[in-house]
Amino acid sequence: MQVNRRSRFGAAKIAGALLFLALAVSATAPTVFADAQPDIWDYPQTALIGTTSAEFKQPLDGCRKLCQERSGCAGFDHSSATNICRLYAGFASAQTDTLSTAGTRSRIPGYRDPANAExxxxxxxxxxxxxxxxxxxxxxxxxxxxxxxxxxxxxxxxxxxxxxxxxxxxxxxxxxxxxxxxxxxxxxxxxxxxxxxxxxxxxxxxxxxxxxxxxxxxxxxxxxxxxxxxxxxxxxxxxxxxxxxxxxxxxxxxxxxxxxxxxxxxxxxxxxxxxxxxxxxxxxxxxxxx
Known part of the structure; x- marks a missing residue:
């Protein structure tokens, strides 16, 4: 049995992160499901291979924030051993490094899935x-x-x-x-x-x-x-x-x-x-x- 409806009552909401589905009643059309993508893909135990644009000492959270705030930053990696943050103008690949954490705006080609992949x-x-x-x-x-x-x-x-x-x-x-x-x-x-x-x-x-x-x-x-x-x-x-x-x-x-x-x-x-x-x-x- 199916009935179409356009009003606010009976609103459907799905709690969570994603399309996650904040599902709410639409005034003109049914709720549809769309894909969501994070700003930064997370790669623990990873170091990037590419062109660095900056390198300095910075905590991990600060390194990530700086990359997010710079439009030309394609990714970053951070060493827990040296506290060195490297920002990348571009990257071609990555390698496993147990003392490093990387984050990228796009997925690393040919590499494993990011930790926050949906x-x-x-x-x-x-x-x-x-x-x-x-x-x-x-x-x-x-x-x-x-x-x-x-x-x-x-x-x-x-x-x-x-x-x-x-x-x-x-x-x-x-x-x-x-x-x-x-x-x-x-x-x-x-x-x-x-x-x-x-x-x-x-x-x-x-x-x-x-x-x-x-x-x-x-x-x-x-x-x-x-x-x-x-x-x-x-x-x-x-x-x-x-x-x-x-x-x-x-x-x-x-x-x-x-x-x-x-x-x-x-x-x-x-x-x-x-x-x-x-x-x-x-x-x-x-x-x-x-």
């Missing part, structure tokens, strides 16, 4: 529904969440997915607009992060109930789309949730109060306000998805 990971979430950014509008059939993940994994354009157990549908996504709690949903996302990044958490603002309605004090309100119905509830401090009819003509019901409980109703979808943070069930490294 790695692709996969995070899995139970009871979560990611909305928006669908690659296939109505989803596709999949035999369980793991099968849905395998389909997403096989397509590099897919950076996230939600598997709906009730509908037995797999929704592949290039990004997403917001996050909801959903007891029958399992979601996953691929992200790129450095070794010190914290596991990504999702902030959800609504709880979804498919094939359900809220019974109670309510107002029938005009809304052209499901997202407009939610926007109206979000703007109303007395509104605790909505019920949306999926049949023609669509109808939006703003339901008041905080103790809202779903009742099974065919052709209806409901959501109630709910704010909580969801952490991944697990995070594991995966092959690059560039």
């Amino acid at each position: 790695t692709w990971y996969f995070a899995s979430y139970s009871g979560v529904d990611l909305w928006g950014g669908d690659l296939v509008a109505k989803g596709m059939t999949a035999q369980g969440a793991e099968n849905c993940r395998a389909i997403c994994d096989s397509q590099h354009a897919c950076r996230a997915f939600t598997y709906n157990v009730e509908a037995n549908r797999c929704f592949l996504k290039s990004g997403f607009e917001f996050v909801q709690s959903y007891a029958l949903g399992t979601s996953g996302l691929y992200f790129k992060a450095g070794p010190a990044a914290a596991p990504p958490s999702l902030t959800v603002g609504w709880e979804l109930f498919t094939t359900s309605a809220f019974i109670g004090d309510s107002t029938l309100s005009y809304a052209a789309t499901y997202q407009e119905c939610m926007q109206q509830c979000d703007a109303n401090g007395q509104c605790g949730g909505i019920t949306w009819t999926n049949t023609r003509p669509n109808r939006c019901y703003l339901v008041y109060g905080s103790n809202l409980y779903p009742v099974r109703r065919k052709g209806m979808t409901s959501a109630r306000k709910n704010s909580r943070t969801v952490t991944p069930d697990f995070v594991r490294p995966v092959s690059p998805r560039n």
Whole structure:
């Protein structure tokens, strides 16, 4: 099931360093995932081979800062034995030196990966529904969440997915607009992060109930789309949730109060306000998805 939404509510945020994913609701488009790159690539136990532009005594932190501040500095290395800092106008390669630390603006060609190189990971979430950014509008059939993940994994354009157990549908996504709690949903996302990044958490603002309605004090309100119905509830401090009819003509019901409980109703979808943070069930490294 997929609904597009453009408002501020239900903002999704992923905490950590990277695209790391500060994932937030966009006013015009779903959140998409972009690659991040550090200012300086870190190479411990390394000395550079190249053209030096300056050489002087300086602590490691000061050496690094000086290189960062100089636009013509391609890299630096620092010796812990002599406290000598060398700035480089260019470098061709590097060599292992247990008493030196190097940093460069670009990766050293033909050398090992820097210590702060980012790695692709996969995070899995139970009871979560990611909305928006669908690659296939109505989803596709999949035999369980793991099968849905395998389909997403096989397509590099897919950076996230939600598997709906009730509908037995797999929704592949290039990004997403917001996050909801959903007891029958399992979601996953691929992200790129450095070794010190914290596991990504999702902030959800609504709880979804498919094939359900809220019974109670309510107002029938005009809304052209499901997202407009939610926007109206979000703007109303007395509104605790909505019920949306999926049949023609669509109808939006703003339901008041905080103790809202779903009742099974065919052709209806409901959501109630709910704010909580969801952490991944697990995070594991995966092959690059560039």
